[in-house]
Amino acid sequence: MAKKLEGYKGKAKNILDKQSFETWDILNIKTEKTEYQGILLPRNEYSRPEFIEIKLKNNYNIGIYVDDIMEITKIGTEKADYKIPEKKFPKTKGFPEVKLLGTGGTVASRLDYTTGAVIPAFTPGELFSAVPELAEICNLETEILFKILSENMKPEYWKKLAEKIAEEANNGKDGIIIAHGTDTMGYTSAALSFMLKDLSIPVVLVGSQRSSDRPSSDAPLNLINAATVATSNIAEVMVVMLGSTSHEYGLIHRGTLVRKMHTSYRNTFRTIDDIPMGMVKNRQIKMFKEDYNEKNKGKTKAMTNFEEKIALIYSYPGLTEDQINFYIKNGYKGIVFAGTGLGHVSTQVYSAIEKAIDENIIVLMTAEPLHGFTGMNVYSTGRELLDLGVIPGRNMIPEVGYVKLGWVLGQTTNLKDAKELLLTNLAGEFLPREKPIAFNYDIDSLLRNDKL
Template structure:
């Protein structure tokens, strides 16, 4: 049975029966004739979650297609190809004394993954050293040391992992490296970047978090460009804080430099998915040339100050999304489970249903700090405007100003893990520690630098032409 599974990776009984009839199996090069036509290609493993009765082949042009199989199908096996594996042998390139010395710390994620043909998903696979081999252009940018910290998808990140990562980064920085790259899955990249911004103190070099929306073995992957951009930022910029480097436009011709506490993944699949919220990005990188949009960031210095990482982090911090009809026991759950802090993503200017007020009072009595943020993402809490907001504050809820909900969560985890004085905790929550709170929303914070500016004129023109064509067709009718 195992042999059959190995020969027909991911295929189900109906497909296996027809393929076996002609002696075909995965990685067979075939010529297949159906009622639709004739195709030639190599049989790929099939997504085991896909329906039965199909064969998937890779054509000569590199595209994959699925072909329906039935009793009329004819298959000619042309040859048996070796199993396709995307593999990069780790290499150690010669060191160039003129280039900066960087360290790439791998945690997993799509940037260090490959496609699993059988499941149709991506799996952690590449070590950082293999990434270097996959992107040889890095040798023109830096001398790169690699270290595997974790090999997990970002949805499996935990607060204790942020702490361990921060401690590893601080240790590396103090050995004299000129910049740090953190290869990370994009789904929770903004959580990690903000956590590192709070956990690391006295940074003297850039810590650049980087990911990719498509796995490294795909021709359409953004991994190479993002890695090269990140290495350029880590090695040549004057930044000395935690930032995120990802593609900035749908044309994939430049990358943005986002502050680690003001960035969020804003699209589930687009490669230019990351946006700075409530503020423009810190800068742009195009063809290894960095252009900063502001001078308001932490800069490198010649001070021989040791970078340190926090010693603790509080893992029991909950986050709640306010919504109409939310049950009153939702906050009580966290309090019953002895959570030490709660972040609320409130509606509008920072509101929750009044049914929850008793739970807020309970949190206040238990000295559990509650931070209110806004689920609109852009904009500030305004809890003095409406009666609801004023009453919420009377229960000790702390306005989060314009902190993103996930940033408030990582900040609270850092604060509660390292401070115990109630007044000090409240003051730290309301203070701008790592650029997580801005004084106001600039006019260009919401409307521009969203990665589509250069495409807007052509999009408007295309839409106008389409309307004219439709109008013309109607007139002809």
């Protein structure tokens, strides 16, 4: 039997208990400043105890601070059923065979208000009900590898993903879609880019900024665009997400050059230091780049060894040697700095960096500003760091540098070979030069002016 006030505790529970309210009651709540009407929702057990949560008529959820409440009255009861109906996903002869792998995230999802978790709608039938257009693009199979919040992603899961993708590619699948939370999608796309060698089919990571029960969800279009790219001839690891706030098109980003750039915008993902590989609009792909591998009949290999003792340190005023010494003491094999400007850290940590390098820890420098290249020959600080043995990471995004160093040290423990591999362009992570149109690009403007 469900608890009457599941997840509530403290002051909020006392107020609701006093009037015998239960979850799923429709309440009218007056505060000092306004009035709300909505369904009383269950709460997560870890939620703050001083808030009451309701679902408004517009489908948005709000938390109301109990000390602001003046009066609560019950209007009725409406238990929500968030189960997505299932319809059989039709199989069409001759359509590409695509596998959708689930890791978590909010793509084609529903909310479980009892736990506070977003639950993926993941059977083919659920997806067909949620996004019927998918059946016009491919024959779809699905498999949930793990259900995690993307902040809980770790190298162990990257390995499982890479091995599963290689298995599916070598067993005849035409494309792979990975449903993934957006927060660490850039890390996973980089990891798969390095781990999957001789990739023979498209691998597309997709997510959504707003879950499917939200009126402004980007999930359906992102899934349609991802399926379109997964059935293309582009044999690369890519992120495909909304490219405009108007839901007009999606952008195709290379897995080692992409980053989430806003906490909540739907078009949050951007290619850094370059333009995207292409765009998807009305199920049609327009490529902006020609330097990509094409789909082929070769064997995909998963090279998943990964050294997990890698640190990523952002430089900041006041950075001390304590952090660096901690990683030295605890046996770390590599340190990636996100340095200020062209790739700098305070001179006050030089001795710790020198000690790390003396103890065969590889130190890689990336640029905190994200856009642009490290330029460690320009100022004395950079030159001194080079003299210590710090390796310049060119245009690599800090988190891509972290992933690459971990992967490289998983392949070899020979420092000379590792440094050589680190400076080799393995998966499109290095660019030959800066492109002026790439900084804060506006795709619509570039298209209007025939720049793409």
